[in-house]
Amino acid sequence: MTVPYTRDPVDKSYRKMVRGMDRYARDIALAPQSTLRFQLLPRLPTVKLEGVGLKVIGDHIALPVAMAPDYSFTLERKQQALDEDAALVANRKTSSMTWRALVRSAGVPEGMRRLGDLRLECLVGMEAGLVSNNAALFAWLSDMLADADKVCGSPEGNYLQFAPRPLFGATLHSGARVEALPFRALYAGGTQTPATLPYCDCQVLLDRSYYAPIWDRSWPDDTLIGFEYMEEAEGPMPPGVASKEAARTALGEPAAAQRFDSGYEVWQYQYPPAAPKPPGADGRKPMAELVLLFDGGGKTLKFRRREP
Structure with missing residues (x-):
């Protein structure tokens, strides 16, 4: 006797994951020398990924999914799993993890990302239903947030990417x-x-x-993004900002601030800015910035200045 599987609403749909794979094949021109994997990342402070396991489970099928040391994996296509509307099930609460597509092109320098790869990651991730924001909170939003082309092609799409380590800055390079x-x-x-x-x-x-x-086509697909990490060696400081208290005294309250668990x-x-600029396409008046x-x-460990 076979006991039918009852899917938890937060499990990942195998059909959607395969749709993401189809989207990758359809838009491979964005990253013609790339490979596709999927990856698990922790979402809650208590989540440890060591020992995490995945299975594709349907009413009459159960397929183990091999996991790489970086918690990435690929999926094989099984018609029976598609027919049974199977789910990708983890041995953890699915909502406790973040799921992402992982597109990597050959020849990208170590520690950098290629913009075409990130564009394709967004399209695949949205098509596969990998973004795991709380459904109850966002249920009122329009279908636009589930439309891969609209999300990935709009400055308001807000598809998050993640660097390997805590970031202090990121820089685009194109020629x-x-x-x-x-x-x-x-x-x-x-x-x-x-x-x-x-x-x-x-x-x-x-x-x-x-x-x-990823929405800005003035940056070609071969654009590279380099990262500066928080824990990298500190540099010389501008005078008067050696601490939070000193910065507040010299510069006043910041326009924005973010504190991290670390x-x-x-x-x-x-x-x-040093040279006045017209408002951008979003209507914002371009401003220079100092980040501490x-x-x-x-x-104060380090700083950066940016002109618009």
């Missing part, structure tokens, strides 16, 4: 064009609070999260 991502492109926009974090895929990965400009904290100050990184004791 002679070099541009640092603004503060609002890091840390899920730099606006998360303890009340909103439980509804974000970035809950325990906030300091690693960033928004790549104890690190970042502050952003805004000021008029503090350790848990309030000491």
